Amino acid sequence: MPEPAHPFEARVRSTLAEHARLPVDVETLQVYDDLFQAGMTSHASVNVMLALEEEFDIEFPEEMLQKSTFESIEAICTSIASLSAIGDPV
Amino acid sequence: MSATQIHGHEAAARAGAIAADVTAAAADDVDTRSRFPFETFEALQAAGLLGTLIPVEYGGIGATLAEAGDTVTELARMCSSSGMILAMHHLQVACVVRHGQTPALQEFMAEIANEQLLLASATTEVGVGGNTRESICAVMPHETGFQLEKAAGVISYGSYADAVLATARRNADAPKSDQVLVVCRAPGLSLEQTGEWNTLGMRGTCSPGFALRATGSQDMILPVSFGEISERTMLPYSHVLWACVWRGIASAAVEKARAMVRAEARKNVDVLPKGAPALAELVMQQRQLEALVQDALDELDRLDASDREGVPMSFTIAMNTLKVAASRLVVEIVSGALMLCGMAGYAHGTPYSLGRQLRDAYSATVMINNTRLLDANAHMLTISKG
Numbered sequence: 001m002p003e004p005a006h007p008f009e010a011r012v013r014s015t016l017a018e019h020a021r022l023p024v025d026v027e028t029l030q031v032y033d034d035l036f037q038a039g040m041t042s043h044a045s046v047n048v049m050l051a052l053e054e055e056f057d058i059e060f061p062e063e064m065l066q067k068s069t070f071e072s073i074e075a076i077c078t079s080i081a082s083l084s085a086i087g088d089p090v
Numbered sequence: 091m092s093a094t095q096i097h098g099h100e101a102a103a104r105a106g107a108i109a110a111d112v113t114a115a116a117a118d119d120v121d122t123r124s125r126f127p128f129e130t131f132e133a134l135q136a137a138g139l140l141g142t143l144i145p146v147e148y149g150g151i152g153a154t155l156a157e158a159g160d161t162v163t164e165l166a167r168m169c170s171s172s173g174m175i176l177a178m179h180h181l182q183v184a185c186v187v188r189h190g191q192t193p194a195l196q197e198f199m200a201e202i203a204n205e206q207l208l209l210a211s212a213t214t215e216v217g218v219g220g221n222t223r224e225s226i227c228a229v230m231p232h233e234t235g236f237q238l239e240k241a242a243g244v245i246s247y248g249s250y251a252d253a254v255l256a257t258a259r260r261n262a263d264a265p266k267s268d269q270v271l272v273v274c275r276a277p278g279l280s281l282e283q284t285g286e287w288n289t290l291g292m293r294g295t296c297s298p299g300f301a302l303r304a305t306g307s308q309d310m311i312l313p314v315s316f317g318e319i320s321e322r323t324m325l326p327y328s329h330v331l332w333a334c335v336w337r338g339i340a341s342a343a344v345e346k347a348r349a350m351v352r353a354e355a356r357k358n359v360d361v362l363p364k365g366a367p368a369l370a371e372l373v374m375q376q377r378q379l380e381a382l383v384q385d386a387l388d389e390l391d392r393l394d395a396s397d398r399e400g401v402p403m404s405f406t407i408a409m410n411t412l413k414v415a416a417s418r419l420v421v422e423i424v425s426g427a428l429m430l431c432g433m434a435g436y437a438h439g440t441p442y443s444l445g446r447q448l449r450d451a452y453s454a455t456v457m458i459n460n461t462r463l464l465d466a467n468a469h470m471l472t473i474s475k476g
Contacts, residue, residue: 037268
């Protein structure tokens with residue numbers, strides 16, 4: 001069954017392409033693929049977090065700052081959605 | 091294994107007795123000749139203390155991390171190298187116990203306890219510097235299961251260990267950061283020494299480089315990623331257990347300073363010895379070091395008690411902070427004790443000699459370099475409140 005695309009998946013992919021320093025093309029990754037297994041380091045993941053905050057004008061709360069929040073495109077999209085839902089009712 | 095099973099809360103007292111009876115007398119020889127503290131580890135094995143962190147159901151003592159840390163401190167008071175070797179062994183055991191809940195690794199745990207196996211670690215590699223979160227070598231298929239070749243920059247007490255836990259890329263295609271932890275052991279393990287260990291301090295840990303070659307069955311590869319093992323267990327436990335070594339070194343130094351002040355006070359009871367105010371400062375710093383260790387243990391307890399999956403960034407920052415702060419404090423404490431003891435502390439062969447403690451203490455800031463940890467924290471604090 002095809003996965004429902006998140007409305008901002010493309011922006012997440014482009015942020016990853018710019019900051020995750022993956023040894024593979026982000027476009028080749030499925031949304032559930034583990035980004036850390038794909039080669040994202042802890043150091044790069046912090047840069048991704050910062051870039052996502054800037055891109056989506058959000059602030060990740062302290063309890064979300066852990067690997068599982070950023071381990072896949074799906075996880076990132078879900079996290080952003082949960083924060084956007086609070087800030088933006090549209 | 092000892093005939094009488096000891097409990098976790100008794101482990102430190104047992105280690106303390108070994109430290110006093112065996113370790114103390116050998117410490118200078120271990121340091122001078124840069125040799126493995128055989129007699130201490132034979133005594134620890136006889137007492138079952140290499141199974142300190144193995145759960146009781148697998149034949150171990152089932153101690154808490156705090157209790158295991160106390161065993162390390164007891165040894166380090168007499169011989170820093172002995173304390174550090176035990177700390178590193180406990181650390182490897184903790185990784186297997188938490189992350190190795192498979193039948194084959196549970197059997198290995200029972201063997202550690204019953205045979206009193208000594209575990210070492212090969213997490214650094216020639217070509218990646220001190221960054222343990224990257225590997226060049228990879229786990230390869232072999233008729234027995236897996237095959238691994240690693241140019242290990244350092245394997246502490248590698249020549250004396252019964253098993254070595256090595257990091258490697260998951261397979262030939264995996265990126266550098268996608269690592270697993272592999273238990274390498276006889277008969278499939280060969281270690282060829284590639285360097286010398288002739289250092290300022292911690293000389294008894296005997297930690298040269300080795301060319302590691304290992305084969306073994308697939309079920310000796312821990313079932314979770316090394317990234318998870320590292321952030322959940324290896325890094326926090328190493329910071330805490332090493333701080334327990336430094337706590338022991340600091341305790342030895344303060345004890346010598348105290349002995350000197352007391353001797354002077356007894357000679358002239360009406361006059362406060364001139365070293366007494368400095369002793370009060372040292373005791374204050376010693377309490378700070380103790381508080382750092384306790385705080386880290388409390389953080390770990392809170393994480394264990396919470397039902398959250400994964401490790402919050404704030405926890406990693408707190409553990410790195412413990413390491414940097416504690417490693418600085420131990421150097422300050424031993425230096426302060428040296429100032430207090432003066433020439434008697436500077437000279438070898440007096441009851442107040444502090445040369446060995448001072449040299450050993452300096453390893454604290456270099457092993458897992460403080461600059462690297464502060465850089466990591468600085469980076470994380472761009473997004474975390476810590």
